[in-house]
Amino acid sequence: MRPTLQFWFDFASTYSYLSAMRIQQAAAVHGVLVEWQPFLLGPIFAEQGWDNSPFNIYPAKGRYMWRDMERLCAARGLPFQRPERFPQNSLTAARLALAIDPGDQRANFVRAVFSAQFGSGRDVSELNVLSECLAISGASANLTGQIRAPHIKTALFEQVARAKALHIFGAPSFVVGDELFWGDDRLGDAISYAISI
Amino acid sequence: MRPTLQFWFDFASTYSYLSAMRIQQAAAVHGVLVEWQPFLLGPIFAEQGWDNSPFNIYPAKGRYMWRDMERLCAARGLPFQRPERFPQNSLTAARLALAIDPGDQRANFVRAVFSAQFGSGRDVSELNVLSECLAISGASANLTGQIRAPHIKTALFEQVARAKALHIFGAPSFVVGDELFWGDDRLGDAISYAISI
Numbered sequence: 001m002r003p004t005l006q007f008w009f010d011f012a013s014t015y016s017y018l019s020a021m022r023i024q025q026a027a028a029v030h031g032v033l034v035e036w037q038p039f040l041l042g043p044i045f046a047e048q049g050w051d052n053s054p055f056n057i058y059p060a061k062g063r064y065m066w067r068d069m070e071r072l073c074a075a076r077g078l079p080f081q082r083p084e085r086f087p088q089n090s091l092t093a094a095r096l097a098l099a100i101d102p103g104d105q106r107a108n109f110v111r112a113v114f115s116a117q118f119g120s121g122r123d124v125s126e127l128n129v130l131s132e133c134l135a136i137s138g139a140s141a142n143l144t145g146q147i148r149a150p151h152i153k154t155a156l157f158e159q160v161a162r163a164k165a166l167h168i169f170g171a172p173s174f175v176v177g178d179e180l181f182w183g184d185d186r187l188g189d190a191i192s193y194a195i196s197i
Numbered sequence: 198m199r200p201t202l203q204f205w206f207d208f209a210s211t212y213s214y215l216s217a218m219r220i221q222q223a224a225a226v227h228g229v230l231v232e233w234q235p236f237l238l239g240p241i242f243a244e245q246g247w248d249n250s251p252f253n254i255y256p257a258k259g260r261y262m263w264r265d266m267e268r269l270c271a272a273r274g275l276p277f278q279r280p281e282r283f284p285q286n287s288l289t290a291a292r293l294a295l296a297i298d299p300g301d302q303r304a305n306f307v308r309a310v311f312s313a314q315f316g317s318g319r320d321v322s323e324l325n326v327l328s329e330c331l332a333i334s335g336a337s338a339n340l341t342g343q344i345r346a347p348h349i350k351t352a353l354f355e356q357v358a359r360a361k362a363l364h365i366f367g368a369p370s371f372v373v374g375d376e377l378f379w380g381d382d383r384l385g386d387a388i389s390y391a392i393s394i
Contacts, residue, residue, distance in 0.1 A: 020280035060366035
């Protein structure tokens, strides 16, 4: 059995963009499989008493995060454009990601959505942007018909419940066996752990 | 002129321990000078509405931090023991650090305090522990007489004001020129930046 790493992300999370763009290759080099696990931070932040992104609630933290993203993207050769609205509503994107079977098409879709938002500054709560991302991913355009389907709503609800059960409190998070790793900075450690067990 | 990196730390900060133990060697390899800048996070957290460590206010974050510290210390061969009380009152330690002239003795003292607290689990708000740290550092034991000296109180007050002016919101933080780097994970980036400008 190949070692597996769960990648938990919220489409509204800036640092999840960094991980989404490199995780597949970084894991593949070590023979590690990536499970792409979309979820929503909103309900988890709400339990911490936050009704907004901590980067908006705490201005010094937010100011730093945007500069940090700018520097990291430049260092990695990743396009970066700060979107006008932050955080964006990631509900529809998360549902669509779950509507796509796990595998390359889901991964392609996730990268397309993050690139549209943080590489091009577009609003990924808009259905026309998400439709473009679906087209790029190779998944069926008909999936937009499932956005309000009960089984997809339930699937996302269950993802949030799973994230809470895993003690996830931010994104990106990586889960390998019983270990939780938080933040793009821990991706390398998570992969190393995956191949060690 | 040798490139310089300001290292801003609070003695109560777990991740500052990680940086304190490696910064001098990591910087020296690249010919970078380290300025050891003690400050207090308390007044900065208070402005964010926190009257305690965020690791206590947000239990999932705290639970993760302790496990993360355990893993990182093991990987780096650093002793780690979770102190009974967290966060500890770091006021006296910070004042003593400022009472020691910048240089090797101050650096020795800082490492000794962090090691006592997070390597041995001791309470560094206790004067006898701090006196041992002074002895280890090579600084004069008489410095404990300055803990309530007006010029030392003022010096610490000014450190906090400087930290705020630098938009510091957490520890450890590294300042190089106009750039702020937050977290032990950014130490390498801060050093790289210092030698690039």
